[in-house]
Amino acid sequence: MVDAPPFSDADLITRVVLHDDRNAFAELVRRHQSTVRASLRKLTRGDEGLADDLAQETFLLAYRNLAKFRFDARFSTWLYRIAYNTFISDTRKMKEVLHDTDENQVDIPDDHAPLAESANLRLDLDRAMACLNEAERAVIVQCYYNDLSHDEAAQVLGMPLGTVKTHVLKAKEKMKPRMAAWQKEVLTA
């Protein structure tokens, strides 16, 4: 059985804000780095270097603005919002993708080959996610990788709730054909 952490996120935040306790902030980073980095890797389509740079920027921004955290949402949700805004800001700087349109899809070879035979599940999943537009990918990342409710994802992404739900459905519709080879395996597992 895993012991509960001795300090809650709120305790640690208070220590950082009041006493500039760097150990407390390090503990916050340790707790949340995996999720933040994993979700940024998905958003950057697997660019681990860029994702880690953005994750560093995210935590530094969080540190600078920690006194503004109002405890009216989970700390993780607040952090995901910073991470997403950092990603969007970087994307704008790079002038790669400005708007979510289907024309911006990555050119992924769609040879209808049985995916299960050609690559492992994660690779296929990454390829399937690469076919999503930015908004759809962001919604999938928030709802599945950051484990947020649709409502929380809407807040993080600054989208109406209905749009989030629509993007989830559309994203899954797009991904399912590309992941079809895994369906049987997953259902019989």
Next chain:
Amino acid sequence: MNSPFPDSSAQPGVDWLDQVLREDARTHVDDAGFTDAIICRLPARKTTSPKWNRWLPAIMGAAATLVAVGILPGSDVFLDGAADLIAADISSPRVVAMVGTLVVFLSVALAVASAER
């Protein structure tokens, strides 16, 4: 495009893609020095000096000026200048220009000092 597999909605309660995504989301990213790198990049701690410390340079400066004026030879020039300034007609252009210049210099010095602090 026809889906190569049956619609998962035909199997209530089971969305296999949900399972795949949630399984993938459980992947842990090793810290591998990430936290240490963040802590190294945090801004330097703010050093808070006591209040009296802020006034110390000004007080010492004023004291040194008084001592210099009282002790150093030729310092009468400053006293005479101050006396002339006080005795002069405050509305004369010469005095206004002098006082204005002093105010400008003092403002710039204060602005620079507060910006550096």
